[in-house]
Amino acid sequence: MDEARNLSYMFYGFAAAFVILAIYVASLAMRERKLRTEIDRVRRMVEDPAKKQ
């Protein structure tokens, strides 16, 4: 068995796992930011119905 190829693919395996987790965490962070912006906007809308869109 090609030892260098074996090692490379082991690295790819671990990298894939951590990249998937990192992408998921980043997506959570983005969603959190969007939700906070939205909640602020809707709160303002409730406090001042004249600004209702």
Place this chain on the structure above:
Amino acid sequence: MTDTRDRIMLLLTAICAVMLTVSLYKIFLVLPDEANQGAIYRIVYVHVPAIFTGFTGFFVALGGSAAYLATGKLKYDAFAAAVTEVALAFATIVLATGMIWGRIIWGIWWAWDARLTTMLVCWLIYAGYLMLRRAIEEPTQRARLSAVVSIFGCVDILIVWKSIEWWRTQHPAPVLSVRDGGGMGPGMEAPIYWNWLAFMCLAVILVMVRTRQERMAGEIDSLRRMAHSY
């Protein structure tokens, strides 16, 4: 309440970081290569803990879904959705790492054998669960249908789990001693369970974040209804 939650998350992050560091040190610097597979066998230390974490999550989500069906309280549905999403991330890791391992050991990325196919079906069911939630706006209908899919998904998990016993598969037979496998050398099995615990800590942190987001989304919905009632 928020302070306590933040402290718990910080504590879990620290535990997870320490466990992963110790475990990775052991995996890469202490344990020898496997006699037949060489270095690539180490993927098992991500692959197996990820599937244990994913399946634990799917079963916890089943509990949340059943609690929703029994009580009708939407907080259980939100919890089930949060756990399912996190569990699906771990299930994705399982498929990705399995394919990379298969490329070296089998010479192919994918085989349509019973274990791999049922696992893909499981992934598709839970991806479908999340897509279904996006497609339905009415909260009670969304919760009821999601709960049904969640229960249906757990049946597939049992098939995935037993597939390597029920059918002859390309996927390796059980190797862990808890399944009477006994196919790993001394000291090689423990890091799997350490990584599982570390992944579980990480999963709990992610579920806490995701549950908070579900609560925020619920608050936005009720604020919108309030704004439109003026």
